[in-house]
Amino acid sequence: MNPHDTINLDELDKPYFVWFEDNWRHDDILHSHEKGQLVYVESGFQYITVDGKIYLLPQNHAAWIPPGAIHKTNSHSEKIRLMIMFAETDEHSSFHHEINVFSVPAVLKEMIRYSERWSKSMINDPDEILFLKALFNELPRFVEHSLQLHIRLPMDKRLSQPIGYLHSHYQEDIKIEDLSDVSHLSLRTLERIFKKETGMTLSKYQQILRIIKSLELLSAGDLTISETAYAVGYKSLQAFTRSFQSVMQSRPTDFIKTTQ
Structure with missing residues (x-):
């Protein structure tokens, strides 16, 4: 299932949107969003092309894709569990406008898993907004030692x-x-x-x-x-x-x- 088949993310009136899926089959066409995107690979592996560079996401790693970045997913393992979260970002935050690939620490992993309760929810839940705002606010701290695991095309x-x-x-x-x-x-x-x-x-x-x-x-x-x-x-x-x-x-x- 692909969220882009059923949901126009840029027209969604929510500051955050959570989409978790087993055996994810994502769009392999170059596209972009007004929201930033956090992609977490809980199991399996995934390749992602962002702004002309190919990044590998192994298990227990995540990528932050900035708003407006042109990207697509490439090949992936047969069995993959992806957790994807979209977020409005502060235009003055330099961190949120840079691509980052990083190993996910235990506390962030648990926060992402907790967020599954709002997967595919279309309503504005104050608890969801409060929790995810805290998650994305702390993201720069979680990414301090990010990997440079990419190959430029x-x-x-x-x-x-x-x-x-x-x-x-x-x-x-x-x-x-x-x-x-x-x-x-x-x-x-x-x-x-x-x-x-x-x-x-x-x-x-x-x-x-x-x-x-x-x-x-x-x-x-x-x-x-x-x-x-x-x-x-x-x-x-x-x-x-x-x-x-x-x-x-x-x-x-x-x-x-x-x-x-």
Whole structure:
């Protein structure tokens, strides 16, 4: 079910709107809302494109999508439980006008779960307004250590082939020379436009790709942590754990424990 099929969110006369759904099938067409949007993945994983960047939402993570941001959902796991909340925001709040992806702390998780009592409610309930106002007011504190788990979509068409190659061969030890051969660009040109378009070096981009894929595999639950490490291209569990921790700010074992 998709709220956009039955509800015009921008015409809804409520400051907040809660929509929780099992096995969510969201709109995969670029769109925007006048309200900001909090997307929480309780189980499974979800990819979201916001303003030309692809973000991964693993289990127990959330994204704050600012009002007016052009976005869409991409692929997701087979079984997913999404909790989505829309909110009017203070136009003077700089936080509420920036995208954030973050691990959800226990207190926020319980607040989101409590909010389910108002799921799909069309009436203005004073208790709902009071509670959700407190939730969104505290959101900046919950997001202080937000993850930078995203990949920017390159606009320069010259990167189409090297980026495609990188996404297909991320498990391998790829050097900039390999991408230069694929793209038929000089090393200097490729390095310049790669950094400009993606905002990161090749090694950092490949690291993020590997961690994103590992989270996908860990969410599926078919592989052990060691098997996942080798599947995404790491030569040892120690190297994978170190890389995972630098990106996710937690160990793979912590991730498994907090999301099962």
